[in-house]
Amino acid sequence: MRRLEGKVTIVTGATMGIGRAVAKAFAAEGAWVIAADIADQDRPGDQKIETRRLDVADEEAWASLAEEVMRRYGRVDVLVNAAGVIGYEPIHELTTAQWQRVLDVDQTGVYLGMRAVLPAMRERRAGSIINLSSAWGVVGGVGVAAYNAAKGAVGSMSRNAAVTYAREGIRVNAVVPGWIRTPLTDRQPADANERVIGATPAGHGGEPEDIAAGCVYLAGDDARFVTGTELVIDGGFLAV
């Protein structure tokens, strides 16, 4: 039995990494997936996935995407905000422009995404929103000042939206990945990756599919009583 049969889902950051794995896992569970990304995407080769160009920091682009999805499907059941960028600078080296860029995508982008789909979800009194936070949304990392700030905001924004819209049947949760093998972590220096993996009790990093599985759970009816929480998928990193 497929767990997300017919659910209309918008996934951001779907070109690669975690967002791409989420899009595939959702389609395999029967969802209709609108895979949105600022970067070009391959043809998905899956008729349940259609791709769209979206800069999550652009409020007008969000409005037109939501409008198009409503016109074509008449509903939005699930939003997965997976688009993200990282910056490594510590505070004393961080320029205001670098700070702003990370906040625009990782924080304002999540706000704009939620705002764009809420009217549709409120109308049907149903919906599930899943925001990608990070272990750096819970504890501090060395450097990564803007990323740390934005991911902390995502955790508390998710709780806020959860309690604000709980009576309207809309659930909002954050997923907190530890170290996951994606183009994002591939670009990091090997010693930085080794340090985080070394601090992971499981002894290895995770795969995008590990995060996608958590998102499938949160999107589906198995999680009908789950809202305002953070689902940690990190090989034990935060438990020590």
Next chain:
Amino acid sequence: MTRLTGKVAIVTGASRGIGAGIATAMAAEGATVIGCDVLGFSAPALAATEALDVTDEDAWAQVVAKVLERTGRLDVLVNNAGITSPESVHESRLEEWRRVVSVNQTGVFFGMRAAIPAMEAGGGGAIINISSICGAAAVPGIAAYHAAKGAVRTMTKNAAITYARQGIRANAILPGWIQTPMTAGQSADVNDRFLDATPLGRPGTPSDVAGAAVFLASDESAFITGVDLPVDGGYLAA
């Protein structure tokens, strides 16, 4: 009353409310306090007051330069200035969202960025960022405020571990419902909801928060960094 003798402290949002409480308490403990606010004000107990909009990065550089010129050091920074806005996600405007984030979150970044080199040069320092119970738990509405206060908690932990070896400590205070002009401006409904959920059964006062700030600024807390200290009458424990 000498727990902060010899320390130079900048307190933002010091003209009233929690910031005024912290600035006067620190001065009473012997600190040289520079109270900053976007509103003009005078406070005889403080060493100086400065006009500062925390969202203005150049103004931050000037204030820190002035403090260094006058006292030669900077030991304590309290990022307290803050604003709120009632809007929920679905009804909020991007401009209003940006306004709250720029004061409550970017203002804290600018403050830390301006102060850290001076603290490092002086061998260390204490940063105290005022987050909120809304950075840890949620109430309906005030969406941008939640985002920014959550960011302040992780930004504080980030600064704590990034600058620990430079002798700089960074901690967050999470006030619960405190009687100030900010809460006086909120609807009675919202205020009642907070009070009902406060186990101690009374509102907090600026001096309740100031007690925590003095502790975190002083050498009594020399081994404390990267923590959240709720001053909330038990709100988060319930």
